[in-house]
Amino acid sequence: MALTVQDMMEAANAVVDRIDTGTAKKLLGQGGLLLDVRDAVELQQAGRASGAxxxxxxxxxxxxxxxxxxxxxxxxxxxxxxxxxxxxxxAALAGKLLKDMGYQRVYNLGGLPDWVNGGGEVTA
Structure with missing residues (x-):
């Protein structure tokens, strides 16, 4: 049976922990990488999380x-x-991909609005 997007999302959400901005900032303070997986046009339109x-x-x-x-x-x-x-x-799908490739400490912050609503800064 062919996979659906819903199937892929369920699999991704089962293995990639969703975290909030506070937890993300803590991980970044420990040397973590904040990774924006949006398209370039989205960055031009909305900016990106500071340091991403x-x-x-x-x-x-x-x-x-x-x-x-x-x-x-x-x-x-x-x-x-x-x-x-x-x-x-x-972000969830990308996280599952990275886990499948052997990356262990991978987290889903959600969307740029989650970063902003949690007090994160945005740069142009």
């Missing part, structure tokens, strides 16, 4: 694979990674 690193969801596999030349050195398996997107769906 950007890798579009569609490129994550290529940036996360340490064996590829396109690997992003900000992604390290020993580092907590806090993901966010616009509403939390892509």
């Amino acid at each position: 690193h950007h890798i579009p969801r569609g490129m994550l596999e290529f940036r996360a694979d340490e064996s590829l030349q396109s690997h992003d050195p900000e992604l390290r398996k020993d580092r907590p990674i806090v993901l966010y997107c616009a509403a939390g769906g892509r």
Whole structure:
């Protein structure tokens, strides 16, 4: 049977913990990476969380694979990674992908509004 988006979301939410802004800030203070997986157009329109690193969801596999030349050195398996997107769906799916690739400390913050509503700053 073919998977649906609902199936994929349930699987992602089962393995990627959802956290709030306070917990995210604590992880960032311990050397964690705040990772924005939205598209570039979304960043231009709404800005990004202060200090966030950007890798579009569609490129994550290529940036996360340490064996590829396109690997992003900000992604390290020993580092907590806090993901966010616009509403939390892509962040959950991205988190599951990273876990499937061997990243252990992966968390879903939700969307940029969750960051802002929790007191997080945004830059242009």
